[in-house]
Amino acid sequence: MPELPEVETVARGVDARVRGRRVEEVWLGEKPEPLKSPAAVIANALTGARIARVHRVGKTIVFDLEERERGQAKAKEGNWRPSARQFLVHLGMTGRLLVNDAGVERAAHTHAVLSLDDGSELRFVDPRRFGRLAVAESGEVVRGAGSSKEGGAKATAKKQKKERVGSERGEFAGTGREPLRISAADFRALFRGRKTAIKAALLNQSLLHGVGNIYADEGLFRAGVRPARQAARVTAAELERLRVGLVAVLKAAIKKGGSSVSDYVDAEGARGFFQLEHNVYQRAGEPCRVCGATIKRIVVGGRSTHYCGVCQR
């Protein structure tokens, strides 16, 4: 399942392939498309736009777009300006973003295809349909769910706070803080007074975004903290070990192209290798690499959770 390192890997790979390309045509799949924004909004935002940059915010892949200057219709090949809209892709559990030559046969469960001006195609493939596509309007809030049916008035009026668009320059800012950049003090503050399990808090995307089940378990192992501990009771020293451990494990995973459990692949369809270096995730019943004790599996926050009962307290 794609978490921060996997999403980062995909974003980098896609960026290398599509940056500067112009979107000539947009195809969106059948009825139950995984769209957060209405199909017309997505098609309208993308068709004719140029892709300025692709990057990652939390677990979301963000496409910065440019559009042609108005007025000067004669269009020398050069009058582009930043678009007020960004294209957002969330891979969910099984989503893939692939860049293929248009001639390559489309995989099953292909839900969206952007035809680019160099004859390649950016394809969104997602068997389980947990992934989401959306357009963020500068200065607006990208709401979660509901709007998948209707982008309508009701959705706009409702409570808004989920994903911020516009921290500073009106860009999509995600739901929480970036694990790789948050300060020690801000990190500690996230968990202050929280009665939920530290693992559940780590998975809460409105606190930290980008950390999922794999790296929550791996980070807690590095910190020597048991996943079920109440967040508020984890000491400052432990939280700092947790922050440092998370940064280390996330960076190490990015270097290895992410973890390919289930069926994750990058923009070229290549698997990652970090799963080979997991200390606890999906290693229940196997010996701890540090102390040799048997790795345990429990359920925390509704998620399967792995830890070493000796190394983690």
Next chain:
DNA sequence: CATGTTTCCTGACAGC
């Protein structure tokens, strides 16, 4: 608001 539970969706896999 904080927290816990249910739901979506389909491939993979265990068991018969």
Next chain:
DNA sequence: TGCTGTCAGGAAACAT
């Protein structure tokens, strides 16, 4: 062989 049941899990929706 082939069918059935169970599981996985990100995040929205719903419940408490």
